[in-house]
Amino acid sequence: MQIESEFISVGANTYIDPTAKIRGINGKAKRIIIGDNCFIGANVQIICDDFELGDYSKLQNNMTVHGYKPCKIGHNAWIGQFTVIDSIGGMTIGDNCGIGAHSQLWSHIKYGDTLEGCRFLSESPMKIGNDVWFVGHCIVSPIEAKDKSMALVGSVITKDMEENCIYAGSPAKNISDKIGNQFIPVSVEKKVATMREYLKTWGGDINAVQIITDWEEAELENLEVSYFNVADRKYTKRLSEPEISFMKFLLPEKAKFTPYTF
Template identity: 65%
Template sequence: MNNIEADHLELGKNVVIEPTARIRGISGKAKRVKIGDNCYIGDSVQIICDDFSLGDYSKIQHHTNVHGYKPCSIGHNAWIGQYTIIDSIGGTTIGNNCGIGAHSQLWSHIKYGDTLEGCNFLGESPLTVGHDVWFVGHCIVSPITAEDKSMALVGSVVTRNMKYNEIYAGSPAASLSAKIGYQFKEVTVEEKLAKMAAYVQQAGVDADLIRIVATEKDIQPDGRIYFAVKERTYTKTRHPEEVKFMKFLLPEKAKFVPVQ
């Protein structure tokens, strides 16, 4: 692809990158760009980063800007809405299954004021976002740590770390979970197995090939494609039925990542 400039490029299968998107390094070619299978990068997206990686089935919508000197890593099944800014000047890591709503801004640095004149605000620090984190939209996020399953409601200004599974709102954002609950509730393995069995039927995939099991311990070396609901993993083969089922599940029914 002529809109990617990189010394080392790993490009997955079935990737769509719109012609107006640009991926390069800070001063010319990126050192490394890795994009997983079945990803989409939309119109006028700019990724200006020397070390950038994007997991399988991730989508970056139009006019998003990703930039920074330090590595930016985004996991599997990401959904990044249009006109989002992701800054990696201080280094940014975003886990699997994360949603970043349209017009959000994620920052890993604070710079501009004249330090000779005594400005106190100058710094770079990592932005670390765990798995299943959701910034609903129009969120502004400082270089914080967002623990797994945490969530910030629309318009939140996040200046402090977000705790596991708690929901935040406001400016500055504060936890509302004591009043409104949590992003995720407990679901039993048995309930997950029943839902996934129904999804296999609804998706119209080969039920002999696609196997739903409780845990990775139940996976057999028989050439079938296994989905383990406890670990939320699957045996990646790139088979068309696997891709069809994954696309049916995403983004809101279920999210799975490859078995390591």
């Protein structure tokens, strides 16, 4: 593992493969923050002056992040092998996002000879909301992907993606009217019932985890219990062994929670 940065923060229980390289564009980065319980795989390269990765995020083997503007990736991200994330124009990826293998997210267009009259030279920040999913082999221009939007495999995205809509094709078009949305409404009552079933099948210490629907139900001063609120998808981050075990049991497809701010 090679990390070169003026400021480095790596969270608890995070694994960074010895072959990974993390540095700035020209030598040391200014700021590298990696959360708790993350995984950074073999030959991952993060070449960015200001990089942040949230808790329980996974950067799979041989993927690359590069750019001289900040790149921030939220909690519970899953980014597949050989993916390219370009932060030359700036990159923000929200919580609970999936980026399938061999995808490319570009925040700049730059190469042609502008003296000779090339018209294509731009840098624009890309903003990816929460719960966005690029299924795989997607190529994304500097757009805004709103919360819960989704692009099917092989999509070439050149325009903004609307909330909870599904896109496909080259160039990608909204096909939600044909196949529906990525997410359907689920009642709080059903979420509670499902989470209680997960607790039964998890096999861990069920006394250390409680499912709630309102923070008034929680005894926040009780550090022996981790509370999971299905109403706002937040949990009390204790970093206890049962909590970490339960979070890993839930991820990536059962349920995703992010830390509650007291």
